[in-house]
Amino acid sequence: MAVEAGEDFAVGCILSLHTTLGEDVEGQIIAFDRPSNILKLQEGGTTKAGARRNVRLIKANYIKDFTVIGRGEDPLDLKKCFVDLSLIHAREEAALRQAEIEAERIGVGVTSEAQCIFDALSKTLPVQWERTDIVVMKEIRVCSPYQTENVIGGTAAANERVKKVLDSERKRLQARGPGQM
Numbered sequence: 001m002a003v004e005a006g007e008d009f010a011v012g013c014i015l016s017l018h019t020t021l022g023e024d025v026e027g028q029i030i031a032f033d034r035p036s037n038i039l040k041l042q043e044g045g046t047t048k049a050g051a052r053r054n055v056r057l058i059k060a061n062y063i064k065d066f067t068v069i070g071r072g073e074d075p076l077d078l079k080k081c082f083v084d085l086s087l088i089h090a091r092e093e094a095a096l097r098q099a100e101i102e103a104e105r106i107g108v109g110v111t112s113e114a115q116c117i118f119d120a121l122s123k124t125l126p127v128q129w130e131r132t133d134i135v136v137m138k139e140i141r142v143c144s145p146y147q148t149e150n151v152i153g154g155t156a157a158a159n160e161r162v163k164k165v166l167d168s169e170r171k172r173l174q175a176r177g178p179g180q181m
Helices: 085-104 112-122 156-176
Strands: 013-019 024-033 038-043 055-059 063-071 127-130 133-136 140-142
Touching (some): 024 055, 112 127
Antiparallel strands (some): 013 024, 024 038, 038 055
């Protein structure tokens, strides 16, 4: 249902609506954004202060029909809104830690071939970059140009495992051809 000019949804109204996808939703209108044609609903009835609320964004085009059930209290009353700052800070810290972990996996000043080799080794073995060298299991070093003869350190078995993965990745890269890494 496309909302016509002057037919905005009023904030605070409680609606029961049926979507074109067959969903039935009941909730209070928190906001309606005319440019994007998106309705923001707080599902369920009125909730007490500090309680968690389920908020749903619905593109008005997907509303098949609706019924106005009534009018509730102001859903944006700041006295009744609660934001758990400790949860927000915890999420932020987790996102920052994840971003740092992902950034450490990207080699600086290395070729795309070297990055592909690093990524292949990291699927089965713990690896990290140390400048342009790949360090595997904190004891085996794979130096540029990242050939099997450039694998140094570690036990014989671990060294052979790294060489095997390195050799199979090099074959895979050669089969893909240049410029497709």
